[in-house]
Amino acid sequence: MNTTTSSRRRAALVTAVAVAVAAAGSTAVLGVDAASASTTVTSQHAAATPAPLAFTQSSSAAHPIALTATAGKAFAYTFTTNAKAGSVAYAMDEPAGPTADSPRASDHFSVNTNTGVLSGTGVESGIWDFQVVALRNGVEAHAYVQLTVRPGAAVGVRTYVSQPNTTAPIWYIAPNGVIRQRLTPTSKATVVKTVPAVRLEQLIVTGVAVDAEGNVIKAPDEGGDVSTVTSNVTSDHVTRTGAQDTITISGAWSHRLTVTQEHAHTSFTVSVAHAAH
Structure with missing residues (x-):
């Protein structure tokens, strides 16, 4: 050969x-x-080629990881990847809001750089979309997240009292019953003990249940109950127009009114001046 x-x-x-x-x-x-x-x-x-960096939780922009927190309560969720623990750094990537002062999830939640734990205590209810980013040796992986912060338990009804066909005065009753009065549309609200009235005067009363952070539990235009007002004086007359009650104050004494919405209640006093003789 x-x-x-x-x-x-x-x-x-x-x-x-x-x-x-x-x-x-x-x-x-x-x-x-x-x-x-x-x-x-x-x-x-040959030595095995490391798998591409990826989160163990599957997600996409169209199908994000759905997380739910409650306003006023601590929340935590751990993101993990297929990489060795300690070899990955984590960060939160959130788009800017419509305005500079728009609330963002990152106002109250953050991701631990080393552990991938998303934690925080939400204050404002709402829905936020963002990403959690994992980084290893210059390679990134992204987890798409939709975080819903729900209102906490109702603590009372935030109530508004006004007179028909006027813009002032107006009274704001906090869930705990504290009354703030505004005499003109531009005047500063001041704390008063009662809502003043005269006999046979009509007052328009509306309210929404809120949690300890001031989040509305469920407004009527979102499927919630319409607020109702009752009085400890049986001769007071209540009529409903749309989503508001109008109560006619009957006598010259103190009237204790109670506003109810979504099973929450707040009460306040209307004081009626005696007629001059």
């Missing part, structure tokens, strides 16, 4: 074996004995 031809065949065989070994995920170590022109091939299994 021609020596040159044999050498070419051996070289082609070496190349073919090396390609096959590489395709199988191994590294070919080639040894050639120059004296005998014989070739030996040893296969060594």
Whole structure:
């Protein structure tokens, strides 16, 4: 056999074996004995290529991870990846709001850089969309998140009292019954003990249940109950127009009114001046 031809065949065989070994995920170590022109091939299994960095929680922009928190209560959720613990850094990526002072999830929640724990205590109810980003050796992975902060338990009814066909005065009753009075549309509200009235005067009363942070539990235009007002004076007359009650104060004494919405209640006093003689 021609020596040159044999050498070419051996070289082609070496190349073919090396390609096959590489395709199988191994590294070919080639040894050639120059004296005998014989070739030996040893296969060594290559080190496994690390899997691409990815979160263990599946998500996409169209199907984010849905998380729910309650206003006023501590919340925590742990994000994890397929990487070795401690080898990944985490961050929160949130788009800007419509305005510079728009509330954002990052106002009250943050992601621990080392552990991937999203935690915080929500104050304002709402829905926020953002991403949690994992970073390892310059490679990023993204988890899409939709965080819903629900109102907490109702603590009372935030109530508004006004007179028909006027913009002032107006009274704001806090869930705990504290009354603030505004005599004109531009005047400063001041705390008063009672809502003043005269006999047979009409007052428009509306309210919404709120939690300790001031979040509305469920407004009527969101499917919640319409507020109702009752009086401890049976002769007071209540009529409903749309979503508001109008109460006619009947006598010259103190009237204790109670406003109810979404099973929450707040009471306040209307004081009626005696007619001058």
